[in-house]
Amino acid sequence: MQVNSDALKLLQELSDAPGASGFEEEVVQVARRWCESIGPMQEDFLRNLYVRRKENTGHKPVILIDAHSDECGLIIQAIKPNGTLRFLQLGSWNKNSLVGSKVLVRNALGEYIPGIIAAKPVHFMTAAEKNAANGLDISAMVIDIGATSYEEAVNDFHVRIGEPAVPATKFQYDEKHGLFFGKGFDCRIGCATAIEALRRLEGRELPCDVTLVLSTQEELGPRNSKVTVHHVNPDIAIVMEGCPADDTFAEGYMIQTALKKGPMFRHMDVSAICAPRYQRWALDLAAKKGIPVQEAVREGGGNNAASIQTALVGAPAIVEGIPVRYAHATDCISAECDYEAGVQMLIALLENITEDVIRAI
Numbered sequence: 581m582q583v584n585s586d587a588l589k590l591l592q593e594l595s596d597a598p599g600a601s602g603f604e605e606e607v608v609q610v611a612r613r614w615c616e617s618i619g620p621m622q623e624d625f626l627r628n629l630y631v632r633r634k635e636n637t638g639h640k641p642v643i644l645i646d647a648h649s650d651e652c653g654l655i656i657q658a659i660k661p662n663g664t665l666r667f668l669q670l671g672s673w674n675k676n677s678l679v680g681s682k683v684l685v686r687n688a689l690g691e692y693i694p695g696i697i698a699a700k701p702v703h704f705m706t707a708a709e710k711n712a713a714n715g716l717d718i719s720a721m722v723i724d725i726g727a728t729s730y731e732e733a734v735n736d737f738h739v740r741i742g743e744p745a746v747p748a749t750k751f752q753y754d755e756k757h758g759l760f761f762g763k764g765f766d767c768r769i770g771c772a773t774a775i776e777a778l779r780r781l782e783g784r785e786l787p788c789d790v791t792l793v794l795s796t797q798e799e800l801g802p803r804n805s806k807v808t809v810h811h812v813n814p815d816i817a818i819v820m821e822g823c824p825a826d827d828t829f830a831e832g833y834m835i836q837t838a839l840k841k842g843p844m845f846r847h848m849d850v851s852a853i854c855a856p857r858y859q860r861w862a863l864d865l866a867a868k869k870g871i872p873v874q875e876a877v878r879e880g881g882g883n884n885a886a887s888i889q890t891a892l893v894g895a896p897a898i899v900e901g902i903p904v905r906y907a908h909a910t911d912c913i914s915a916e917c918d919y920e921a922g923v924q925m926l927i928a929l930l931e932n933i934t935e936d937v938i939r940a941i
């Protein structure tokens with residue numbers, strides 16, 4: 581399965597846009613351009629973006645499609661006398677992947693300037709530091725932008741506390757092998773899947789009204805979806821994700837989210853049990869349509885389905901996730917065929933969720 585050139589460009593622009601949790605403005609700007617033809621849009625002060633299909637009637641059940649626009653990032657906590665920057669996590673990083681990574685730090689002028697995540701060089705470490713079982717803590721790391729003093733960092737580089745930093749990784753497409761390399765595929769590939777599906781459905785009548793929400797700050801927990809549910813008041817929901825792939829480290833019988841096996845539908849994680857009857861209906865639909873999908877039961881993780889199912893009177897939700905190798909690290913890998921299968925599966929769901937189906941689940 582291959583995506584078209586527009587879908588490829590959409591994913592590239594979303595992935596490359598800097599958007600640490602709480603600082604999603606540039607991602608939203610990209611999404612707005614791609615959603616102009618879908619229908620009217622609005623933002624709230626949290627930068628949640630609401631996109632309503634122009635074909636909505638206002639007299640049908642409402643489907644909420646949720647995809648979070650933020651990525652794991654960093655926030656500048658302090659500037660040290662030597663010009664390096666102390667930082668905290670925005671989201672749950674694989675900390676062992678951070679040291680040596682290139683990042684972009686937003687400064688007071690709104691520019692993203694280059695830096696490197698650094699720690700004490702191995703040459704100066706004690707034996708105990710070298711052999712630390714759990715690796716380095718964030719408190720032992722800094723971002724080095726090349727400044728030599730506090731004054732230079734502030735006056736010449738225009739750095740200030742409270743500003744975000746993101747990986748400097750740029751999107752790459754390996755056409756020969758059908759692979760994407762980039763940052764923030766959790767959940768930019770979910771955002772791209774949702775936008776591309778709605779673009780393909782333009783002008784088509786659906787059995788339900790549809791609102792897409794690109795929600796913010798999900799990497800800090802299912803917090804802002806509590807707000808979006810009140811805006812949309814959905815009858816049913818589909819949560820799009822870039823979900824962590826397990827095919828490079830799990831035993832064969834435990835692999836539930838592999839590259840090139842289709843989108844993953846998660847039965848449960850620590851935050852939610854996805855509506856079981858709805859989940860089984862979606863899996864049956866995939867089989868009927870011949871769309872490859874995977875199923876997962878997770879001991880960890882979390883997503884916005886948790887708050888969507890418990891806000892207001894509750895709306896049944898399922899999670900459709902595009903597999904992402906090395907989510908929550910600075911560089912990710914995803915497969916083109918999973919992206920396309922994810923688009924096709926979302927279209928199938930939107931075409932087949934009727935009022936009767938909602939009543940039955």
